[in-house]
Amino acid sequence: MDKETFAVGVDLGGTAIKYGICSSSGIIVEEFKRPTRADQPVEAILDDIAEAISSAIKAAQGEQLTVRAVGMGTPGAVNVETGQLMGNTPNFKHWKDVYIKRSLEARVNLPVWADNDANMMAYGELKYGAGKGAANVVCVTLGTGIGGGIIVDHRLFRGSRYAGSEIGHMSIDYNGRQCRCGGIGCWEIYGSASAMIEHYRRLKPESFIASTIDIFNAYDRKEAAAVAVVEEEIRICAVGVANLINIFNPEKVIIGGGVSEAGDWFVARIEAAAINLAMKAATREVTVMRARLGNKAGLLGAAAFALDQEGHA
Ligand SMILES: [Zn+2]
Structure with missing residues (x-):
């Protein structure tokens, strides 16, 4: 070196x-x-x-x-x-x-x-983390919102006016809810940490859940509302990730952000479901994995x- x-x-x-x-x-x-x-x-x-x-x-x-x-x-x-x-x-x-x-x-x-x-x-994950050595990588951040970064041929993809990579605003339901971005049915409305907490509170209005960690802890105890929210989150994220796999045919999809702290099993469940949904030709080389560098x-x-x-x- x-x-x-x-x-x-x-x-x-x-x-x-x-x-x-x-x-x-x-x-x-x-x-x-x-x-x-x-x-x-x-x-x-x-x-x-x-x-x-x-x-x-x-x-x-x-x-x-x-x-x-x-x-x-x-x-x-x-x-x-x-x-x-x-x-x-x-x-x-x-x-x-x-x-x-x-x-x-x-x-x-x-x-x-x-x-x-x-x-x-x-760029950090590409250089030192989960994306090391890969040429085509999509990073998904599951936090308060859903953000992303896209690497195509070892380079950051930014779009023609630097406004690309807004993967959280990919619509996954054209009949869906209105998003603050002006779009309808954006992935972020359904799959962000805020959406998970909102979903949980709809099912259990009397609860005091403050973070997705609380929801995952309740999931471990097999509490019904938490199981429903987490299983739904996996289905939602699988749709988003499958769309990204079909479009970019990446070697790696890296999932970071607060929600990913649930653990490798959570990302593995998204991977399995996404690979089921995506086109076969695009899934041959892909791995969906957790971000390594955290914050x-x-x-x-x-x-x-x-x-x-x-x-x-
Ligand atoms: Zn949106």
Whole structure:
């Protein structure tokens, strides 16, 4: 392996800015977190991010490590060449059309690369996690919503205006419910963590379930409502994953996000059901597996992406 290099990875979320010193071999040397002031003007958020990056650079210097680049994942669509956010993103009041790359480069004096957060997570899993060595990969994040990242021929697929890969908004029911995106019957309405909790509360209005972990625990006890919700979730996700298999014919479908923490058995059940539904020619080489990097995928992916763009990988 070539000499190890280092980058600062940043994962901008609605509640926290997570950042850390990451190595080209996929190790997080040190990681940090600070609250996101999502209601503040753009300049204040950029100042916060720049301050975070500078403190990470300083920490790296303290360990005799040279930071070569900065990679950042943000919600929303990003023009990866110019590093500009395209339009806005929910949860942030003013975070709209921001020139992330050049605004941060002016503040931290290092090359900065920005992309959509789900893309950065997919890149992390491709480089260091479950997607290692594969050429065609679809990453599905089953969280509050359903997000995704798609790798075609070793490269992130972004679409013509950087707004692609919204796999959670693939319709699985044209007679279905209205989605906040404007579509009807989107996968996310039925298969997200929020949808599971809502479904459970419909069946058991008196319950105090707070997370999908609670539902899976009740499932282990064979509680009827939990069994109904989890079995339905497997059927829903199998439809979504089968659609992705038919379209992309990937080697790997990687399932991450909070719901996937139920365990390998849950992902294996989705795999079996999806393979049943998908076209035979597309299922010959496919494996559906759990994400490996958990909530570190975004940081590691952002750092790796920046190092690769700068030729330091
Ligand atoms: Zn939708």
